[in-house]
Amino acid sequence: MTIESSNIVLCAPLQQLMDEHVSLRKDMDHFYEITEEIEFESGLAVVQLFAKLHERVSAFAIELNAHSKREDEGLFPMMARRLNENDKTIEVMEQEHEKAEQHLQDFLTEAEQAGNSMDENAAQWITVYAVQAYATLTQHFAKEEKVLFPLAEKILSEYEKEELERLFLVR
Structure with missing residues (x-):
């Protein structure tokens, strides 16, 4: 299943998900830059950078949750009904x-x-989770954009696309 998205025009709800990736990726890049600074700093600077990172990751997690909910509750179940039961794409x-x-x-x-007992070592090892999230999501977004969204455009009926659009408007 290798679909190349280069010349596929997506319906409005799929394009919305694609556009959300642009915004989410920008936020991810911002928090990833802070993780790199943490890696190269030491002492109090690490703790101060970590506070900034915590703020960014907290806000990002809320945005990502809203995006994921649209996929988990809207797009994925619709696609799963259309795909062969042996197809593991949605899983x-x-x-x-x-x-x-x-x-x-x-x-x-x-x-x-x-909490308040945050020190340089704790900040550095906790930061690893943010780096892991960044790596996972970078790959995940690329897969959705190159394979999943074009596949959805191809297999979903016009009615399902309209239904998806209605679902997204409600949220």
């Missing part, structure tokens, strides 16, 4: 969502538990 996408969300949740939980 893989759902697993990647869970993996990325788990990395973000681990980051937020560990940061919260460290």
Whole structure:
């Protein structure tokens, strides 16, 4: 299943998901830059950068959750009904969502538990979760854009696309 998205025009709800990736990727790039600074700094600077990272990742997790919900509750079930029961595309996408969300949740939980006792070492090892989320989501978004969205455009009926659009407007 290798579909190349280069010349496929997506319907409005699929294009919306694609556009959300642009915004999410920009936010991810911002927090990833902070993780790199943390890696090269030391002492108090690390703790201060971590506070900035925590703020960015917290906001990002909320945005990502809204995006994932549209896919998990709208797009994925529709596609799953259309795909062969042996096709694992949707299952893989759902697993990647869970993996990325788990990395973000681990980051937020560990940061919260460290709280005011945050030191350079804790900040550095907790930051690894944000880096893992970034790596997972970078690959995941690319797969959705190159394979999943073009596949959805191809297999979903006009009625399903309109239904997806209605679902997205409600949220």
